[in-house]
Amino acid sequence: MKRQFLVVGFVALGLGAAACGGSSSDAESTATTTPATTTSAAADPASQTFGAGCAAVPATGPGSFSGMAADPVATAASHNPALSTLVTAVKKAGLVDTLNTAKDITVFAPTNDAFAKVPAADLKALLADKKKLTEVLTYHVVPGRQAPAALESGSFKSLQGGNVATMGSGTDFTVNGTSKVVCGNVPTGNATVYIVDTVLMPKG
Numbered sequence: 001m002k003r004q005f006l007v008v009g010f011v012a013l014g015l016g017a018a019a020c021g022g023s024s025s026d027a028e029s030t031a032t033t034t035p036a037t038t039t040s041a042a043a044d045p046a047s048q049t050f051g052a053g054c055a056a057v058p059a060t061g062p063g064s065f066s067g068m069a070a071d072p073v074a075t076a077a078s079h080n081p082a083l084s085t086l087v088t089a090v091k092k093a094g095l096v097d098t099l100n101t102a103k104d105i106t107v108f109a110p111t112n113d114a115f116a117k118v119p120a121a122d123l124k125a126l127l128a129d130k131k132k133l134t135e136v137l138t139y140h141v142v143p144g145r146q147a148p149a150a151l152e153s154g155s156f157k158s159l160q161g162g163n164v165a166t167m168g169s170g171t172d173f174t175v176n177g178t179s180k181v182v183c184g185n186v187p188t189g190n191a192t193v194y195i196v197d198t199v200l201m202p203k204g
Helices: 003-020 024-033 052-058 065-067 073-078 082-091 098-102 112-116 120-128 130-139
Strands: 105-110 142-145 153-159 163-169 172-175 177-188 191-196
Touching: 003 130, 052 177, 065 073, 065 177, 073 082, 073 098, 073 105, 073 191, 082 098, 082 105, 082 112, 082 120, 082 130, 120 130, 130 142, 142 153
Parallel strands: 105 191
Antiparallel strands: 105 142, 153 163, 163 172, 172 177, 177 191
16 A cells, blocks of 8 residues: 555656646756756766766667666666666566656666675565565655756655755765765656665665
8 A cells, every 4th residue: 555655656746847847848948047956868968977987887878878868767777787786676666667657856876886785684675575675765766857956955855755865066976974976967768867876775
């Protein structure tokens, strides 16, 4: 029942964001008035990204920045080898369609190395507990396509319901004080992605 609530909430969140932002053409026309919270896929998506971790992204193909910009976020992540554990977790939680159909969201995406920091027994238990896994994964999702300027001193209510705090400037950002953005401002078809080096755990 709770998972149904989460999914309905996620879709409602996406529809609400779309209603506020209007069509893609409307978003483009108002981008100059809301630079802190809106990004769009440029002709060269790589020009928007930052961070040492971006060097590992393929130059061409579905896993490249251009390739990911053309796909919805869960599909885009599936083309990035560094996010394979996250993709497995999203599939186990049954959130692929929910993520792919959401409108204008930001995803803090933990790398495989981030999941490797979680003790093996704890990670195995998490992947086996669909309810808890859904809570953890939806904690990594916040509304709106948040631009780097919005992360300088940001506080966002996640889909899970808990708050996610960001700090930093330029190309140096952290999430909840401990998780570092290693590749930021990555555009996908329906989301902006910040790849992080530590899994975010909701309180409680």
